[in-house]
Amino acid sequence: MTNYIGKAVKRVEDKRFITGKGRYTDDIVLPGMTHAYIVRSPYAHARILSVDTSAAEAMEGVVKVFTGKDIAESGINGIPTGWQVNFKNGDTMKEPPHPLLVSDKARYMGDAVAVVIAESREIARDAGDRVEVEYEELPAVADAKKATEAGAPLVHDDAPNNLCFDWELGNPKAEVNEAMSKAHHITTLEFVNQRVIPNAIEPRSAIGHFEESSDKYTLYTTSQNPHLTRLLMCAFVLGIPEHKVRVVAPDVGGGFGSKIFHYAEEALVIWCSQRLKRPVKWTADRSEAFMTDAHGRDHVSKAEMGFDQNGKIVGLRVKTYANLGAYLSTFAPCVPTWLHGTLLQGLYTTPKINVDVTGVFTHTVMVDAYRGAGRPEATYLLERLMDTAALEMKMDPVELRRKNFIPAFDGVTQPGYQTQVALQYDSGNYHGVLDRALEMVGYEKFRKEQEQARKDGKLLGIGFSTYIEACGIAPSAVVGALGARAGLYEVGQVRVQPTGKVSVYTGSHSHGQGHETTFAQVVADRLGIPMDDVEIIHGDSESVAFGMGTYGSRSLAVGGSAIVKSLDKIIEKGAKIAAHKLEASEEDLEFAEGKWTVKGTDKSVGFGDVALTAYVPHNYPAGLEPGLDFSSFYDPANFTYPFGAHVAIVEVDQETGKVRLKRFIAVDDVGNVINPMIVDGQIHGGLAQGIGQALLEGAVYDENGQLINGSYMDYTMPRADDLPSFEIDRQVTPCPHNPLGVKGAGEAGTIGSTPAVVNAVMDALSPFGIKNLEMPLTPERVWRAMNS
Amino acid sequence: MAKKIQVTVNGKAYSHDVDPRTLLVQYLRDVLGLTGTHVGCDTSNCGACTILVDGQAVKSCTLLAVQADGSEVKTIEGMADNGTLHPLQEGFREEHGLQCGFCTPGMIMASADLLERNPNPTEHEIREALEGNFCRCTGYHNIVKSVQYAAKKISKQEKVA
C-alpha cells in the first residue's frame, strides 16, 4: 500500500522558502568575515603588462590584494575538467591550465586578474576600482567555426587551430555516405544552436573559512554537487587534505547545470582564507554572473538526413563545431560528444548515423551543461530535420514521424533497443505520447483553422517535436570508459534513530527539485511510517558521506535508488530483530505498513519497536550488530530514457514579425512518478527555458569577444507575460532497471520544447517559402525573412 | 556622512545610522538580518528584492535606505500573521508556485500589491502584474495558479468577515 508515492504531496521545504527563512550562501555571515571583489579583464584577449595594487592596498579597510602573480608563485594548480575526450587519432584532448587568477594573459572578458579582500563589500568594491591593470589588447575570436580557421587568434598557444579535440561516433562515414547516396531525398540544414545563459536567479556565491585551530576548511557555495567540488578542489587544485575540508551547498537558488562547474572563485576564497586566517565571502552581482557563469549550448552544425521514396530514414550525417569557451568547465568535453552524439538516433529507426564533433576554444566564457546538456542540441537537430523534411517531401510531419518510430518495447519481456550511437534504450512507447498529444491539440481541427486563418491573412503555425533523452548518468564503468574522471553512482544513507525517526542522507543535491519531499515520500512508504518522521539531509559533506550531486535528471533514478538499497537493508536487518522479538522465523515474517507480521497471524512488531531494540539491544539476536543505519552506493545498470511529444501553436504578426506562443502541449513519459505535482513543475520550468531559447534568449558576442548583452536590460529572460499556461499530460512506461521505475523529469521540458516552437514558426511562415531561421526567432529575424 | 533613518519594518520600529549609498535591500539583509529579501540583479529587472513600502511593491535594490526614512516596510518575514500563513504564502505552497525559492519572496510581495489593487485578477492580469519578477524554475504556470488560489481564499475570508 502506498500512502505517499504517486500523490501530489505538498513540499516539505516550502515552509522556509515562503516565510523568507531559506538559507542561501549569501545569507550566511561568519564572525570576522571579509569580503572579496574580483578585478576582471574588460578584454576578451589581452596581455597583462602590469598590475599595480598599491593604491587599493593603501585604502583603509583593505586587508589584502592578491594577483595572478601570487597565485602563480604559490604553486597551486588550476581548475581541472571532469571529463576527457580524445582526438580521433587517439591523442589526448588539449587541456590548457585554468589558473584561479591569470598572470600572463586574459582569455575571456571577465577572466579574473586580481582579488581585493576588505572589511566590507563596499570597501572591496571601491578598492577594486583602484587596482590599476595595464593591458595590451590582442585580437580575439568568439565564433567556434571561425576559431578553427587558419590565422585565427589562438586562445592557448599549445592548442593549434584552437582545437580541444575532434571526435566521431556511430557508423563509419563511408557506410553512411553509401546509404545517403541511395537516398531518394536528402534534407540538409545548417544552423547555430545559440549560446544561452543559464541565469539561475540566485547569483553565485562562495565563502571560504579556514580555522587555524583545527586546520579545517569550510566552503559554503552555490553548488549542485558539493562533494564533487570538494574532490576537485582538494585533489586537483589546492592539494589540501580532503578530510580537512567541509563543503556545504545550503539552499541553492537554481542551477540548471551552471552550478555543476567547480569554479575558480570557490578555490580562491578557500586559498585566500587560508592565507588571511579569516573567512572570505564573494558574491557575484548579476553583471559578473553574465560574464563568468558557465554558458550553455553554442553549436554550429550541418545536418543531413536521407529518406527513401516512402519517407523512411536511410541515414543521418552530422558535423558539429562546439564552442567550449576559453577554458574547460567540469563537463565541457562531455556535453557536445557523449551527451549529444549518442542522442542522434532519436525515436527513429535510422539505420546509419555518423556524427563528427570538433571541440573548440574561443575567447568566451566557459560552456558547461545547461538544462538538457547536449540532448537539446541533438533533439533540435533531429526534430528540425523531421519537420523540414516533411515540408520538402510534402508529407505530414506527424505521418513522417510515425513511419520512422521505433516500435514500442517494455525492456522486460522485449529487449531494449540498440542504437547506432552507443546507447541501448531501456523501454519506450513513442506512438503513445504522440497520439495523446495530437488528441489534446485537436490536430485535424487545427489544420482547418490554420487554412481559414491564412485566407484571413493570419499566420498560424503548428510544430512538433518527439524526443528522447538519456538521463540518470550512469553506469560508472561505462562513463569511465567514455572519459569521465569520476564515478557516477550515488550514495544514500538511511539512519534510523532509536525512536524510529529516520534521517536520510543523500549525495543528490536539491536546488529546487524538491528532494526533501520526493525522497521522504519514498522512504515513508517503504518503511510504512509518516512522512513527518523522515528528514532528508543533503548538501553538506560533513553529514553526507559522499555524493555526485544533481544534474542530468539523475536524482531520483540514481540517488533515490541508492536510498532504496539502504531501505532494503534496513528492512532486512529489522526482520532479524523482529523475528527475535516475535520468536518467529525470519522467513515467516512479512513487512508492510510499518510492521513485521507473522504471516497468517495477528502477531506483529512495529517499526519503532524494532528501531528501539536495535539501539537498546537488551533482548537481541545473538551475533547481530546493534544499530539500524545503512549506507549504499547505487551504480545504475544503464541510463534511463524519458521521451515525449511536444506540440506548439504560434501566431506570427505579419507586420512586425513578432511570434506569439498561443498553446503548448507536452506529453512526457518519465517512467513512474513519485510526486506528480513536482514532476509537472519540473516540466513547466523546462518548457519555459526551451521556449526561451527558441524565441527570446541568446548571448551576443561581438567580433572582439565582448558579450554585448550582459544584463537583464539586454538579455531577454522569459517573463510571465511571454508565456501561456501549459497543457501537459503524461504516459507511464516504467524504467525496467531501477527499483523505483523512474526515469527523470528535470530536463524533458527543455529538450522537447525548443524545436517544437521553431517548427511551429516555420510552419506559420511556410507560405513565404521560409525553411530555416536562426534562434532566437526575434521579430526582426522573422520580419526580414518574410520581406526578403 | 552617515544619515539617521527611522523605519518601521514588519510592524517594528528601527532607527539606524546608514551610509547614504546603502540600498534598502542591503539595510534589510545586512543590518536587520532579514535575509528573506534577495538580490538577483543589478539593473532593477528581476524583482527578487520586491518588498512593500507604504503598501506598494517596490524593488528594494533600487531604493536607498535613506529614501525609505519614515516609511512603513513589509517584507516576506512579515507576511504570516502570528504563525498563520498569508493566503499568498499558502497559495504558493498549495499550487507548487516555487521550486528553488529564491524568487519566491519577491514574487509573493509583488502578488500582494496586485491583490490589493485587484482582488480578482484574470490570468492575463496576473501575468502582466508579475512582469517585473523573474522565475527561472517554474515557467510561471504554477505561480499564476498560486495567485489565483490566494485571490479566491481572500475573497472567501472577506465574505465570512
Added chain:
Amino acid sequence: MQLTGTHKFNASATKIWSKLMDTDTLARITPGVSKLEEIGQDQYKAIAEVKMGPVSGSFSGNLNVLDKQEPRSFVLNIKQSSKIGNVAADVKIELQSISEHETDLSFDGKANMSGLLARTGQRVMSGVANTLSKQFFKALEEELASQEG
C-alpha cells in the same frame, strides 16, 4: 559599432584641414575633451569627460593621426580607457570640396568597446556617438564662423 556621418561646411577644404590639424582648436571643438597634449608627430595624449544621460566617465588615452593626405583625408586612431570601459576606434575622415567655399566632411569608421560599456551600454553608446558627432560638427561650424567674423 559603425560610425558614419556627413556634414556640409561653408569653408574650403584647406581651411577645415588646418583647423583639424591644430591641437588647440581640436581640443576646443571635440566634445568632452578637456586636454589634448601633443606627445609626438601626429600623436596626442587625450583626456575626456563624457557625461551623457546614465553614463558618465573620465577617459584617457591616445589619439593618433595617420595616413595624412592633405587636404583630402586622414585616419583618426583613438584609444581611450576608463573605469567604465574602453573605446578603440579607427575613423577615416574625408574632405571633399564642393566649391571654393563649400566642403563635405564625411567620416566612416568603427569603434570597438570593451568592458562595462560593451556589456551594458550598447543602446546608449550608439546614441552617444551620434550626439558627439553632432556636437563636433556644430562646434567646428562655430569655430569656422567665428574666424570669419
Added chain:
Amino acid sequence: MIPNSFDYHRATSVDEAIRLMAQHGMDAKLLAGGHSLLPAMKLRLNQPGVLVDIGRLAELRYIKKEGDSLVIGAGATHDDIANSEVARNTLSMLSEAANLIGDVQVRNKGTLGGSLAHADPAADWPAVMIAAHAHIELRGPNGSRTVAADDFFTGFYMTALAEDEIITAIRIPAPPKGTHSSYQKFMQPASRFAIVGCAASVTKDGGVCQKVSVALTGLSDTAFRASNVEAALTGKKLTKENIAAAAQAAGEGVMAMGDHFASEEYRLHLAKVFAKRALMAAAE
C-alpha cells in the same frame, strides 16, 4: 551593485532643492524615483558626488484640472497617472503609456518629471508629451519658465533643462471636443523600453481629421513630432487607407538608431506600423 559614496540631502521644498543644486553644481544629481539614476550608479556608469532627493516633495505630487488644462506635478509617479481618472479623461494615451512603462514596481516609484528630465531616447513619456502639446514648467534660481514639449527634448539624453533647474509640473491643454488618443508601443523584450513608441491624438469631426498630433520615440536620439504624418492626415477622411498612407511618412528622413534587437531599417519599418496602429486606435 554598490554605488560610489556620495552625500545625500533630502530637500524639504523645491526651493531648497534648487539651492542645494546650485550649491553643489555639476557634481550633484537630482533624485526623484531613482529608477533611471540608481541602476546606472550601481553599475558605476555614473558616480555623482551629491544626491538631492526630491522624491518625497508633496508639492510636486498631484494630478489636477486647472481651468482647461490638466496639470501633473513632476513628482507624480507613473502609477499615479495610470490610475488617474482625470488624466484618462483628458487623454487616454496618458494612462495607456503609464501602464506600459517598466513594470509594476518601477511604476510605483518612477516619476513623470524624472523620466522627462532623464530624456531616455526610448522612454515613453517624451512622445506622449509632444503629442499632447504639453508644456513643461521649470524652476531655477532665477525663477520659473515654461518650455513646450516640442522644444524640450534637444538630443540624446539632453533637454532644455539647465543644470540648476527642476521640472515642477507638466501642463497639458484640454484637447478640443472629439479628440481621442492612443499610445502604441513595440517593446524591447528585455528592458521593455520602446523599440518604437507612437503617441497619437486625433480630433475628429464627421469622420474627418480636423487635427492630428503624432510623436515617435525609440527611433532616434530623441522623441520627436512626426509633422509629415500630421500633414498627410489633416483634413482627410479617417479611413483605414488614409491612415495607413499617412503613417507611411513616419520616420521619413530620420537617422534611426540600431542595435541587436532592431536595426535602423527595422525600426523605421516599425515606426510606420506603430504610427498606423496609434492613429487607428485614436480614430476609432
